[in-house]
Amino acid sequence: MTYNDRIFGILMIVLAVAYGWGTTQFPESFGGTEAVGPETFPRLLAIVLGLSSLYMVVRPDPDNAWPWSRTGIELIIAVVVLVLYSMLLQPLGFIISTTLAVGTLCWRMGSRPVKAYVTGAISGVVVYLVFNFALDLALPLGVLSFLEVG
Amino acid sequence: METLGFLMDGFGVALQPHNLMFALIGAFLGTLIGALPGLGPANGVAILIPLAFTLGLAPETAMIMLTSVYAGAMYGGRISSILLNIPGDEPAMMTCLDGYPMAQQGKASEALAISAVASFIGSLVATIGLILLAPLLAKFALTFGPAEYFALFLLAFATLGGITGKNPMKTVVAAAIGLMIATVGIDSTGVQRFTFGVLELYEGVDFIIAIVGLFAISELLFFIEEKAGGGKEKMKVNKLTLKWKDIRDILPSSFRGGVLGFIAGVLPGAGASLGSFIGYTLEKKVIGKKGYFGKGDPRGVAGPEAGNNGASSGALVPMLTLGVPGSGTTAVLLALLISLNITPGPLMFTQNADIVWGVIAALLIGNFLLLILNIPMVGIFVKLLSVPPMFLLPIVTMIAFVGIYSISNTTFDLYFMVAFGVAGYIFRKLEIPLVPIILGLLLGPEMEKNLRHAMDISDGDWTILWNSGLAIGLWVFAGLGLILPYIVGPMLRSRMKAAPDSGGPESD
Numbered sequence: 001m002t003y004n005d006r007i008f009g010i011l012m013i014v015l016a017v018a019y020g021w022g023t024t025q026f027p028e029s030f031g032g033t034e035a036v037g038p039e040t041f042p043r044l045l046a047i048v049l050g051l052s053s054l055y056m057v058v059r060p061d062p063d064n065a066w067p068w069s070r071t072g073i074e075l076i077i078a079v080v081v082l083v084l085y086s087m088l089l090q091p092l093g094f095i096i097s098t099t100l101a102v103g104t105l106c107w108r109m110g111s112r113p114v115k116a117y118v119t120g121a122i123s124g125v126v127v128y129l130v131f132n133f134a135l136d137l138a139l140p141l142g143v144l145s146f147l148e149v150g
Numbered sequence: 151m152e153t154l155g156f157l158m159d160g161f162g163v164a165l166q167p168h169n170l171m172f173a174l175i176g177a178f179l180g181t182l183i184g185a186l187p188g189l190g191p192a193n194g195v196a197i198l199i200p201l202a203f204t205l206g207l208a209p210e211t212a213m214i215m216l217t218s219v220y221a222g223a224m225y226g227g228r229i230s231s232i233l234l235n236i237p238g239d240e241p242a243m244m245t246c247l248d249g250y251p252m253a254q255q256g257k258a259s260e261a262l263a264i265s266a267v268a269s270f271i272g273s274l275v276a277t278i279g280l281i282l283l284a285p286l287l288a289k290f291a292l293t294f295g296p297a298e299y300f301a302l303f304l305l306a307f308a309t310l311g312g313i314t315g316k317n318p319m320k321t322v323v324a325a326a327i328g329l330m331i332a333t334v335g336i337d338s339t340g341v342q343r344f345t346f347g348v349l350e351l352y353e354g355v356d357f358i359i360a361i362v363g364l365f366a367i368s369e370l371l372f373f374i375e376e377k378a379g380g381g382k383e384k385m386k387v388n389k390l391t392l393k394w395k396d397i398r399d400i401l402p403s404s405f406r407g408g409v410l411g412f413i414a415g416v417l418p419g420a421g422a423s424l425g426s427f428i429g430y431t432l433e434k435k436v437i438g439k440k441g442y443f444g445k446g447d448p449r450g451v452a453g454p455e456a457g458n459n460g461a462s463s464g465a466l467v468p469m470l471t472l473g474v475p476g477s478g479t480t481a482v483l484l485a486l487l488i489s490l491n492i493t494p495g496p497l498m499f500t501q502n503a504d505i506v507w508g509v510i511a512a513l514l515i516g517n518f519l520l521l522i523l524n525i526p527m528v529g530i531f532v533k534l535l536s537v538p539p540m541f542l543l544p545i546v547t548m549i550a551f552v553g554i555y556s557i558s559n560t561t562f563d564l565y566f567m568v569a570f571g572v573a574g575y576i577f578r579k580l581e582i583p584l585v586p587i588i589l590g591l592l593l594g595p596e597m598e599k600n601l602r603h604a605m606d607i608s609d610g611d612w613t614i615l616w617n618s619g620l621a622i623g624l625w626v627f628a629g630l631g632l633i634l635p636y637i638v639g640p641m642l643r644s645r646m647k648a649a650p651d652s653g654g655p656e657s658d
Contacts, residue, residue: 004579004580005580008580008582012323012327016326019330019344022343022344023343026341026342026343027341027342036601036602036605036606036610037339038337038339038341038343040601040602040605041333041597041598041601041602042330042333042343045326045329045330045333046330048322048326049323049326049327049330052319052320052322052323052326053323055319056319056320056323059319061317061320061581064579064580064581066579067375071374071375074374074375075371075374075375075575078370078371078374079371079568079571079572082367082547082568082571083565083568085551085564086551086561086564086565086567086568087561089551089555089561089564090561094552098548101544101548102544102545102547102548105370105543105544105547106540106541106544108374109373109374109539109540109543109544110540111538111540111541119541119544119545120544123545123548124548127548127549127552131552131556135204135205137204137556139552139555139556
């Protein structure tokens with residue numbers, strides 16, 4: 001069965017309708033109504049997306065398998081790591097958060113844990129030094145800020 | 151002859167020491183990016199853009215560096231094709247056919263050297279073509295009105311999938327999504343659209359964040375899924391014993407490949423993959439029975455390699471003259487131009503002549519640099535090739551994070567990038583192409599502006615959009631771009647499939 005394209009097509013039709021409805025909610029512009037206002041172009045897009053998505057629903061391509069089970073979990077782990085990395089970059093500082101994020105990713109992609117986190121730490125320190133001293137761009141030090149010189 | 155004068159000025163820009171240095175850095179990084187599996191040229195250039203920004207490079211320096219990266223990536227793609235039988239990028243696919251057999255026969259370094267020379271000739275031929283054609287096209291493009299531009303943008307989207315594209319409807323879906331994202335923010339008349347009161351959205355979605363997320367982050371997720379973290383065994387590289395005769399033998403193939411590639415690169419909807427494919431098939435036809443194609447014929451390495459490099463320079467023609475890129479990587483270069491506040495298009499040739507001609511001169515110089523880099527230093531690139539993706543991709547991801555973070559120092563952008571990455575993964579799973587999304591993001595504002603302009607001129611009469619011969623022609627070609635893949639596509643694809651399956655990253 002071919003579900004992927006159908007489901008995605010339906011979602012896109014919903015998006016097209018919602019987006020199209022959104023264009024009716026724009027505040028009135030000052031100059032009164034023009035031939036082409038802020039809503040014209042978006043409405044065209046909504047129509048195009050709606051029709052092309054409809055085509056996907058009617059004539060779907062064969063499915064690509066989704067990675068359920070273990071690989072799926074690995075993917076979710078990776079996304080969680082990336083979100084946590086974004087979240088912790090400022091409070092923990094660049095070096096520590098990079099060690100954790102790059103290390104975990106390397107480890108989950110098949111490296112041995114020790115080697116993975118050492119790679120993470122080295123890359124973090126090197127990039128930090130390059131950015132701070134060679135390129136003169138400040139990356140956050142976070143909890144390591146006591147190391148800051150001058 | 152004024153072209154020559156401009157070119158000389160261009161050399162003046164490109165030969166300034168710091169520009170030369172950044173060209174060298176770019177060429178080196180580009181070769182690296184092209185060689186490493188899992189880091190296509192579009193991806194690589196995208197990651198480097200925020201860095202070029204935060205370094206505060208002058209516009210021409212930034213453009214020169216990233217164009218060198220682009221040229222270098224086309225050189226680098228061949229290294230893993232020859233040594234590992236894995237194309238570093240899609241256009242390098244045809245190089246596998248004879249390059250890998252050559253390596254198996256213990257002639258890896260000959261194959262690498264021949265392909266470097268062929269790449270050089272291909273690029274050189276195409277760069278000369280670019281110098282001759284671009285000013286003419288730019289002059290012609292000055293006659294375009296808003297209606298013609300609107301039709302031209304449609305043409306760009308319609309042909310983006312290429313005539314080998316699988317499902318043109320998915321290109322349309324992708325383009326619509328990209329254009330929709332581009333409408334977020336405050337429009338030219340000051341009306342807020344789809345901002346939902348979120349302050350960060352008032353200025354719209356930064357396309358650099360979208361590009362890096364869509365390419366770099368989704369690539370990481372793909373590698374995790376394929377469990378390809380361990381890397382492949384690598385081929386031993388022998389000592390180079392290349393004679394002058396060997397080079398002379400491949401010269402005709404390289405020239406033919408370069409010319410064909412250039413044409414394929416300039417035409418909308420063809421691109422570098424088709425360039426190398428045609429380069430290879432032509433060589434097979436011309437040489438005929440005398441060759442031993444598929445079993446390690448050097449001419450089978452030279453033809454497609456020259457073709458793919460020719461096409462990549464050719465693809466710069468529509469990007470520089472019309473502001474309409476024909477491939478993923480040129481779209482990313484366009485992103486750089488727009489964010490440098492340079493309006494791409496025909497006016498660029500007069501208003502920013504130093505940049506345009508500096509870039510063109512840098513292409514020529516970059517070519518020589520790349521040839522010099524690639525023959526003696528191939529050993530270094532081969533060593534780096536053996537870095538397994540399980541270390542490489544997390545580090546590349548981290549560099550993407552650093553780049554995006556350093557643009558505005560906010561965490562919000564990082565979340566946004568991760569979200570685009572997840573979306574990019576889903577799109578690729580559904581075989582929805584990413585490049586039209588990016589092109590939509592880039593061209594959206596211009597497209598709407600031209601539509602409004604045209605309507606203002608005609609006082610609301612929609613027929614202005616197809617009122618001139620030129621506009622009608624563009625509409626017809628756009629239509630063909632969507633219909634032809636259904637007819638020609640299956641045929642061409644099956645012939646390209648006869649070549650080994652490519653697992654390379656998308657985009658050319």
